[in-house]
Amino acid sequence: MLFERPNSGERAILVHLDFHSEDEREDSDEFVQLVTSAGGDPVAFITGSRKRPDARLFVGTGKLEEIREALIANEGEIVLFNHALSPSQERNIERELQCRVLDRTGLILDIFAQRANTHEGKLQVELAQLQHMSTRLVRGWTHLERQKGGIGLRGPGESQLETDRRLLRARITSIQGRLQKVRKQRDQARRARRRAEIPALSIVGYTNAGKSTLFNVLTASHVYAADQLFATLDPTVRRIQVGDVGPVILADTVGFIRHLPHKLVEAFRATLEEAAIADLLIHVVDCADPERQDNIKQVVKVLAEIGAADIPMLEVYNKTDLIDVEPRIERNDMGIPVRVWLSARDSQGLALFHQALTEILGNEICETTITLTAAQGRLRARLYGLDAVMDEQLNDDGSQRLTLRLMESDWQRFLSGEGVSEADLQSTRPVSTQEEFC
Template identity: 40%
Template sequence: MKISVHEVTTEIKARAVLVSLVTAQIKKSEALVAYSLHELINLAETAGVEVLDTMMQNKDTADSKWFIGKGKVEELKQLLEELDANTAIFDQELSGAQVRNLEAALDVKIIDRTQLILDIFAQRARTREGIIQVELAQLSYLLPRLSGQGKNLSRLGGGIGTRGPGESKLETDRRHIRNRISELKAQLSEVTRHRQLHRGRRKKAGVFQVALVGYTNAGKSTLLKQLTDADVYIENQLFATLDPTSRALELPSGKEIVLTDTVGFIQNLPHSLVAAFRATLEEVCEADLILHVVNTSSEMRTEQMRVVDEVLHELGADGKEQLTLFNKIDLCPTAESELLTVAGDSIRMSAYLEEDLDKLVHKIQDILLGHKLVLTIPVERGDLSALVHRTCEVIRTEVLDEKIVYEVRINDDDYAKVSSKLRDYVSQT
């Protein structure tokens, strides 16, 4: 029951014309309009589609029947015939009725931006969890777009023992999809439960969790590979990696943290995808620190940063401590890079420069482990010694007479939780 461009590309090579509707609402930013269409081209090529041409229409609002104007439909039909195209891809999301009307009028496959992204995710998913999440998103997209017509209106049942109108093929499909969605959600709930158990164990062990987030193709996977030698797929394309990867990273102090690479974000990221990938993206919500990786060389970096902030807000993770990494700084003009500003901490860097990676891990350490303290604790207070080891990074231990001297590093949040028990034993800051 999946809708997929990939099905087209495996049988007949998809040859497409890309269509974008510029409404009064989005016309305010010409740069954004051009970038969105350019991004659609990249998405199509990533999905294995041969892009033949593009078409844009300026219209105050979308047509409820055709999405674009009726005259533009005729113009598009001529262009498709001239180019011998078999697919039309729209830059915005279409309703089920609009898709059916356009398919009937143009006699080609009609695909919208959401469907295209879903197809790429279907191609990229490798783990069982990723495959489940993609299928859930595809079925959630398909369900409200089902409509019976022609042969689909034929009745099933009837006859002896099944008198009455029977059940339409449409209702059978809907019931099947709803059942499958319920099954997938149950499987994802189990995945979520396992993730929560693992996160709980890490929390108990005092292991910090750091999540890499950012617009697709910002360099998150490259950064993970450079920092941890992770065996991850890296390619200069949209959504090169889909399944999240977690690796241990040793800080200069010797403390280990868990660094997780998450799925890249994109403007107009389908809500069904955000919902389906919530189990994975919960890693972001549970992280002690979020590394927001920005492609500094992109002319649309400000817009891309806004998109990431919106998705983080949707996930409820916008209040988390963030460190913005202005990545690919080597590809950005010096004068332009000097103007980069953001609220909160930030680093200008290249994932391929050793000194920048070293600067980054030291910054992560400073944020997570905080300032140094020297604690002098009586030997008989084993409960306090256990608390120190549980909440602090112990740098040095020395036994003097009946006391143990700990030199530790602790972040502000953890110190706030235990300060009432430890403050009387702080001998030096």
Template identity: 50%
Template sequence: MDHLKQQRGEKVILVSVSVQMLEDLDAEEFHLLAQSAGAEILEHVYAQRIRPDAKLFIGSGKAEEIAALAEQHDADLVIFDHALTPAQARNLEKIMHCRVVDRTELILDIFAQRARTYEGKLQVELAQLQHLSSRLIRSRGDLDSQKGGIGLRGPGETVLETDRRLLRIRMGQLKAKIEKVKQTRTQGRVARQKAAVPTVSLVGYTNAGKSTLFNILADSDVYAADQLFATLDPTLRRLNWDGIGNLVLADTVGFVRNLSHSLVESFKATLEETVEATLLLHVIDSSSPDMLEQIEAVEKVLKEIGADVPVLLVYNKIDATGEQAKIIYKAPHQPGRVYISAHTQQGLDLLRQAVHECLMGNIQSFELKLKPAYGKLRNQLYELNVIQSEQYDDQGNLHLHVIMAPHKLEQLIKQAHLPISEILGDRASLFQKPLEEFEIKD
């Protein structure tokens, strides 16, 4: 099929076309995409049009110019930074005498190189076949012919029809396999939800630093590199977060502008970790000149997959911008933005605090009095790493100073079936809801 070979060093000419009636794309990002696919870039040609040409997308003069460059450099491939119709790609190949691929095929090739898990490989193959199915055209003269010869004459399907049928069968098999993987993931999510284990998903534009941040927070070794789509498969890690307890952290595929709807559909199973998360950390490359456009692109994809989840904006790479590490609140105890550097680890304590507040709400200081028999509660508080100090009195009672979310403390005391008033004293009134809260209002 017409996609880049999975080997480094194919000689490539890039074509960026600025079309007035279409969204302007970032030529530098296109260059990075080609490099991520392992291309050896010979030339980067720029063109402008009011609207795409129906036959060639670009003008015939510009097509001849690119054809001359391809012949001069002995190019293997010409890549366009827009989606081409099958007819446009075929017509361009006739003029340029080499393969022509578009932005979608380029991204699919990068996905194919990055896929490491069974699920990732299934999704890439399905996306490639869906793309190919729309491009099955009569490029060979015999595609519309029926098989002939002794014993083979008579009604039957053409070669083109055979190809389409085989594609449909394979795509059906892939969809069934992906559905099984999806069911397994769903079972895992249901189990986590029953155990009240929150899931925090990292999302963001490709190369924003999600995997680097994930590795630091999860003490993991997920592949992280300064390239586009370094991560394709979702990675989940269960970890113990101070003041929260067990938490699942998920790293997901990066987004990119002008990601076709079919690509988003193909990778919905991967993105479901995002849709079902308790909290999204939207990691932003604050050093990028296209920061606002990248934020918009991510929000667009989140809307398309139906992710109605609380979002904390994480402005990464402040080591490059000179910003100070800080939290900006949109309301009391509701963090909206946090500024960090995953590379230098600036502001990570603030990020942990912000995640804690997003998930647990207001954090307060409490003095607890525990009898010797309440040792299990003490152990749970130690596991949450919320105990600031402790001391025993003459009666053998343990006095603890803790800093944590009130509802988490209430949950632990009630689960242990212990008397709140005895443990908290005067502060116990904080957890006694006034009667008017339960009145039915008109």
């Protein structure tokens, strides 16, 4: 093996410190969820507070001794920190405790490695792991420090470490190239969807908010959904029907988390682009979570990192069954839906969700009444083929008066393809619709 590190196990000693700086604070309850999601068995939880981390050991010598005693008393096999440790801090703590030490970033990477199922997902996880590992290579080569000079004892020394770093960089470059091909394939699929002018929706939100459960009930799919962090890693895309709007593309994406490691954001950029190019974001919020407002801020922060901050958003407050709240739609001052309260698990409020989507996406729907002569039967057949005719009446002169409802883009494409104008067809729109598309 490349790394000569202490063997790790599942009996975990958890370490969480509170710092004065808000930027360095982490959620202790979420930390426990991360550990259990990774398959760990928390046997002790060490807490404390400091003004700032110790440069050498992150914790003080007294706290380190407390961790050592907890390791012995509970037969712990691994120490997990709810913070980002520097490579030297990890190395120093491992040397003192003589057991495997893992920080928050390494823990999240481990969960991602367990969840990745697709080829792309595995590549992205490996890329993030290699980038994280590249700063920690030196710990795997401490045996070289024992080399001495003399016949038969001269070894590669530091050059061996440099060789491994070069191989690591080559592997990272190779994975980045393969992910670039995946990105191009995704771009081609997205361009095809845009040519067909099918609206694209992406489900985003904090991890374990119920995104995959909502996705499953909306699409009749069987995406893995569980009460654990990062249950979904690989993106899934399905086509669904939304009221008068017609087909839309719905994508389920990886959940966000506070202080999401930058390496993960970079590695999963190809996946997160599903959110960055969406026409509408469905932001799922666990309304029963007491930290929901902070979770919302963390999601908005990550969306800004991937360039999706300006995309229109519909909030979905999920898990109303846990707080005994009736499903409802909340609107802004203009009457546009901005929030839907529902329970995806109990399928309560889904009709309201579809109604909200129809109202938001339906802004591009054309409603008009046209008149066709008997000689324009081919146009009538085409409109029926588009499923656009809502009502038809026969006039005294033999002409036909059709009431239409279809996407504005489909209507304009129809006019262009047939070489006719709205005036030719004596098109009459409702006043509000005429004003909207003036």
